Amino acid sequence: MSTLVMTKNQIVRRIVKARKAKGWTTTAAAEKAKVSQPTWWRVENAKVDPTWELLFSMLKALGIKASVELRE
Numbered sequence: 001m002s003t004l005v006m007t008k009n010q011i012v013r014r015i016v017k018a019r020k021a022k023g024w025t026t027t028a029a030a031e032k033a034k035v036s037q038p039t040w041w042r043v044e045n046a047k048v049d050p051t052w053e054l055l056f057s058m059l060k061a062l063g064i065k066a067s068v069e070l071r072e
Helices: 008-022 026-033 037-044 052-061
Strands: none
Touching: 008 026, 008 037, 008 052, 026 037, 026 052, 037 052
């Protein structure tokens, strides 16, 4: 099993791509993630630095599995 390391910006780009591939509006995606539409829009448009919790909520809503590995 390989590990892919991604920055927050790369994750956001993946989120945008997945949302568009599903044909979802930001409103529909935000509803599924249980966040406000303005919050979803701000994340996609780099207006905020999203928390990891928010990114994981967005990924989950899109059906994208993700995990965190902590290293020293």
